[in-house]
Amino acid sequence: MTTDVMTPAAAELRSVSKENHDTFSLVLDAPEGMEPFKPGQFSMLYVFGAGELPISISGDPQHPDRLTYTVRSVGPVTYQLVTREPGEFIGVRGPFGTCWPLDRARGKSVLIVAGGIGLAPLRPAVYSILRRRGDYDRLVVLYGARSPRDMLYKKELSAWGMLPDNQVLTTVDYGGVSWRGPVGVVTTLFKSVRLNPAETIAMLCGPEIMMRYAIRDLLARGFPPENISLSMERNMKCAAGFCGHCQLGPHFVCKDGPVFDYPALREYLDVYEL
C-alpha cells in the first residue's frame, strides 16, 4: 500500500448487505499494509469515476483485515457505493481521525447514545467493550431512529441487551400501532437509565441537534463535561488536515476529530455558522 495519505488503495468488495430500506453494509478486504483501525475512525471511500466520501468504519476492530462500512444511500456517490457488486474494487484511504475514549472508560460504565446512522461509528466501540467486558462496568446503549423500519442492527441490539450488565433501549420518532416500544426522541430514554454520572463515560453520535440536546440533558443529570465524547461530521475532503474544508473553530474534524471530548467543542456546538 502507498504511504501517501492522499492516494487511495484498491480494496476488493466482499459483500453488500441490506440493513434497512436505504442503508447497506459493505465489507471490503483491507488493502495490504493498511494500519488497523480504532473504534470511531473513518476512511475515505472512493468510487472510481463517481467521487470520494468519508465513511465511518462500523465493523469489528478485532478483524482489521475486513473493513465494514454502513452507508445510507442518499446521494450519487453513496448510491454508487451501495450498488457495487462483490468482486469490484473501491478506493480506500485511511483509517483517519481520533477514536472513542475506551481506555479512559476502563473501570467505568459506558453510555452510548446514538441517533439514526450515528450508531454505525459506535458499533466498533460496542464490539471492543463486549470483547473486554470485564474491563468495564455497565454498558447502556440508547438508540433513536426515525421509525421502526429505519432502525439499524436490530438483531445485534437485541443480542447486546440480553447480556449481563448491559441495557439496550430503543425509541422511534414515528411508531405504527404494531410498534410496542417507546416513541419519542432518544433523550426521553435517559429517565429509564440509572448510572452514576461521575463514573460513566458517555459516547454520542447522531445529528448535531440531537447531540446538543442530549449533552444538555446529560449535563443537567450531573455528567462532568469531560465524561462526554461525541463524533462530529463535517465536509471532509482531504482527511489529513490539509484542505480546511472540515474546519470547526480551531479544529479540523478530520484530523483532530471526528471524536472529540465535549469541552473541546463546547463553544462551537451552538454557533450558526463556522
Add this chain to the structure above:
Amino acid sequence: MTSHSLRDLLADHPFLEGFPPNYLDQLAEICFEKRFHEDEIIFREADPSGFFYLIISGTVALEITAPGRVLRIQTIGADEELGWSSMMDNGRKQFQARALDPVKALAFDGARLRSLCEANCGFGYLVLKRLLGVVSERLQNTRMQLLDVVSSK
C-alpha cells in the same frame, strides 16, 4: 392499598421529589391506585379531563386517532406523569392514552387536586411548577420529533 403505602409510593415518585411531608399527606388522601390491562384505553382524545396519573409501572402510548389509523405521538412509562390537562378547568384530553402493557398508576381526581391547589397557594404553586416542567419537556420533545433530525443525518 393502605394510605401508608400510597404515601410511600407518592414519596418515591420523581414528580413529587422534595415535596414537604404535609403536602404528601394531603395528596395521599385524595389519590388511589389504579391498574390498567394491556391495550386498555385509559382515556380518549377530547374526553373531559378527569384524572391525573403518576405512573408507577408499565408503559402508556399517547396517540391521535385519524380515520383508519392511529398515530402514536409518544410513550411514557414508570416515574412519569399522565393527564396533565386534568389541571385545567374545563380541559379536554389532548390525546388518546392506551396501556401498552399492564400499568399501575396513582390516580388523582383533577377537580379535587385543583381544589387543593386553590386552597393552598404554596402547594398549588409547587404542583403547577412541576407540571410546567412536564409540559415543557413534552413540548420540547415534540419539537425535536417535528424537526425530524434523525432522518437528516
